[in-house]
Each structure stands twice: as structure tokens, then as C-alpha cells.
Amino acid sequence: MANPNAKGVKRLINACFFSVAGFKATWTHEEAFRQEVVLFVVTTPLAIWLGETTIEKLLLIGSIILVMLVELLNSAVEAVVDRVGLEHHELSGRAKDIGSAAVMMSLVWAAVTWAFILL
Numbered sequence: 305m306a307n308p309n310a311k312g313v314k315r316l317i318n319a320c321f322f323s324v325a326g327f328k329a330t331w332t333h334e335e336a337f338r339q340e341v342v343l344f345v346v347t348t349p350l351a352i353w354l355g356e357t358t359i360e361k362l363l364l365i366g367s368i369i370l371v372m373l374v375e376l377l378n379s380a381v382e383a384v385v386d387r388v389g390l391e392h393h394e395l396s397g398r399a400k401d402i403g404s405a406a407v408m409m410s411l412v413w414a415a416v417t418w419a420f421i422l423l
Contacts, residue, residue, distance in 0.1 A: 326376070330375075330376055330379050333379070334375070334379045336375055336407070337372065337375050337376070337379065340368070340371050340372050340375055341372065343368060343371070344368045344369070344372060347364070347365070347368050347418075348365055348368070350364075351364030351365045351368075352365075354421075354422060355421065360421050363417055363421060364417065364418060364421060367410075367413060367414035367417040367418065368414055370410050370413065370414065371407070371410045371411055371414050373410075374406050374407050374409075374410040375407055375410075377403070377406070378403035378404065378406060378407050381399055381400065381402075381403040382400055382403060385399050385400055
């Protein structure tokens with residue numbers, strides 16, 4: 305739990321610990337995130353090798369980072385929805401579907417980015 309009285313450097317240090325806890329939780333509970341990290345590990349050296357300019361390299365790597373960022377947000381939405389209740393509710397399903405759609409869009413964007421730069 306965040307300390308509302310923490311200020312300055314102490315607040316930043318706390319935020320770093322919370323972020324690491326978030327990465328650990330996502331790694332532990334979300335297979336899709338683990339797969340995307342593997343994708344990142346595989347594609348980053350390829351991007352450095354295949355990208356001709358610094359901008360191309362950044363776009364190739366950044367498109368995969370975008371997928372992981374969206375997955376983190378989607379996982380957060382799913383965790384909150386599941387915390388509220390496991391019974392089926394139209395709005396809960398809609399929230400999860402929208403998060404999933406965001407991940408899919410980021411994956412499509414990554415594929416389009418790679419295709420345009422490499423082809």
C-alpha cells in the first residue's frame with residue numbers, strides 16, 4: 305500500500321518498488337505477458353540488425369514495447385474486474401473485451417510496423 309505521506313525521493317523509491325511488484329505479478333499470472341517478453345527478447349536483436357537507421361530500429365523495438373505496455377494495462381483491468389466479482393456481468397465482460405481489443409490492435413500495429421520497415 306502506498307504511503308500517502310511519502311514525498312520527494314522517498315515517493316520515487318516507493319514507486320519503483322511498486323512497479324517491480326507489478327512486473328513480478330504480471331510475469332507470474334499472465335502467460336501472454338511472458339510470451340510478449342520472449343517476443344521482445346527475440347525481436348530486439350533482429351531490429352538492431354535489420355533496421356537501417358536509428359529511427360527504424362527504434363520503431364521496430366518500440367512497437368514491441370507498445371504491445372507489452374498495452375498488455376500490462378489489460379492485465380490491470382482484468383485484475384480489477386476479477387477483484388470486483390467473478391460472476392458474469394455485461395460491463396465486466398465488456399471491459400475485458402475492450403482490453404483484449406487494445407492488445408490485438410497493438411499487435412497488429414507491431415506487425416504492420418515490421419512489415420513496412422522490412423519490406
